[in-house]
Amino acid sequence: MHACGHDVHTASLLGTVRILSQLRDAFEGTIKCLFQPGEEKFPGGASLMIAEGVLEAQAHYAAPKGILGQHVMPFLPVGKVGFREGKYMASADEIYMTIRGKGGHGAMPEMTVDPVIITAQILVALQQIISRNCSPKMPSVLSFGKVMAQGATNIIPSEVYVEGTFRTFDEPWRHEAHRKIKQMAEGMAAAMGALCEIDIKVGYPHLENHPELTRRARKDAEVFMGAENVVALDLWLAGEDFAYYSQKTEACFYRLGTRNEARGIVSPVHTPTFDVDEAALEIGAGLMAWLALQEIGREA
Numbered sequence: 001m002h003a004c005g006h007d008v009h010t011a012s013l014l015g016t017v018r019i020l021s022q023l024r025d026a027f028e029g030t031i032k033c034l035f036q037p038g039e040e041k042f043p044g045g046a047s048l049m050i051a052e053g054v055l056e057a058q059a060h061y062a063a064p065k066g067i068l069g070q071h072v073m074p075f076l077p078v079g080k081v082g083f084r085e086g087k088y089m090a091s092a093d094e095i096y097m098t099i100r101g102k103g104g105h106g107a108m109p110e111m112t113v114d115p116v117i118i119t120a121q122i123l124v125a126l127q128q129i130i131s132r133n134c135s136p137k138m139p140s141v142l143s144f145g146k147v148m149a150q151g152a153t154n155i156i157p158s159e160v161y162v163e164g165t166f167r168t169f170d171e172p173w174r175h176e177a178h179r180k181i182k183q184m185a186e187g188m189a190a191a192m193g194a195l196c197e198i199d200i201k202v203g204y205p206h207l208e209n210h211p212e213l214t215r216r217a218r219k220d221a222e223v224f225m226g227a228e229n230v231v232a233l234d235l236w237l238a239g240e241d242f243a244y245y246s247q248k249t250e251a252c253f254y255r256l257g258t259r260n261e262a263r264g265i266v267s268p269v270h271t272p273t274f275d276v277d278e279a280a281l282e283i284g285a286g287l288m289a290w291l292a293l294q295e296i297g298r299e300a
Contacts, residue, residue: 002040003274005072008258008281009036012070015285020292029296030061036241042094042203044241055248066213066250066295069242070288074268076257078277081225081287083218083254084233089207090139090167091174092239093200097122097185101194103151103158112156113193116149119160122188122196123147129180140168140177141237167237169206178202207243210250213295217252220294224287256284 144164189196
C-alpha cells in the first residue's frame with residue numbers, strides 16, 4: 001500500500017464539499033474542489049490537471065486566485081494543524097543507474113571488472129556532491145534505496161542496478177547537481193574499466209507556500225481551532241505534486257494532525273503500520289471549508 005493518507009484526504013474533501021454545498025447561499029463566488037489523482041507516481045496528477053486547464057478561467061467562472069492543500073501529518077497530534085510560509089517541501093528527482101562490468105568467479109577477482117566494488121565506491125563518492133559542492137545553508141538529500149547485484153557468495157555479477165533520489169529547494173543547484181552526479185558516476189566507472197548508464201528523471205519541483213496566503217490561513221485556523229492548536233512546521237524534504245500548483249498560483253499547503261499515542265497511532269506514512277485517528281476527518285473537512293469561506297469572503 002502507498003500508506004500516505006490519501007483516503008483521509010479524499011474523505012476530508014468530500015466533507016468539505018458537503019459543508020460548502022449546504023452553505024452555498026451564504027457566500028458569493030466559486031470554490032473549486034480538487035482531488036489528488038496520481039500523486040505518488042511521476043509525472044504527478046497535479047501536472048496533468050494543470051495541463052488540462054484546472055487553473056484556467058472557464059465559461060462560468062474566473063481562474064482561481066489561490067489554492068489550499070491539506071495533507072495528513074502523523075507527527076502532529078490529532079486536533080492540531082501546522083503551517084509554514086515560503087519554502088516547505090523539496091523537489092524530488094529519481095535516479096536510475098546500471099553499472100556494467102565483467103562477471104566471474106569470486107575466487108578469481110583479477111579476471112573480472114567487479115561492478116559491486118565499483119558501485120560501492122560510486123555510492124560513497126556521490127555523497128561528496130552534497131557535502132562539498134552544496135552550501136550547508138541549502139538542504140539537500142541524495143539517498144539510494146535499491147541496489148541489486150544478482151550474484152552469489154562465489155559469483156561476481158556482470159552488472160549492478162541502483163535506484164535513488166535527489167531532493168533540494170533550489171532549482172539552479174538542482175540541475176547543477178544532476179550534472180555532477182552523472183559526471184562523477186560515469187567518470188568513476190570508466191576509470192575502473194566499467195560502464196555506468198545513468199538516467200535522472202526530473203520530478204516534482206519544490207513546494208513554495210505563498211507568504212501572505214499562508215499567513216492569513218494560519219490566522220483563520222487559529223480562530224477556528226484555537227491558537228494553541230496551530231503550530232509552525234519545519235522544512236520537509238519529502239516531495240509533493242501539489243508543488244506544481246504552488247509554481248502557478250498563490251498556494252498554501254498545510255498539515256493535519258492524525259497522531260494518537262494513547263491508541264498506538266504513531267507510525268509515519270509509507271509504513272505497513274500507518275494509521276490515523278479518524279477524529280481528524282471532522283477537523284479536516286471543517287477547517288478546509290472554513291479557510292475557503294474566509295478567503296472567498298475577502299474577495300467579495
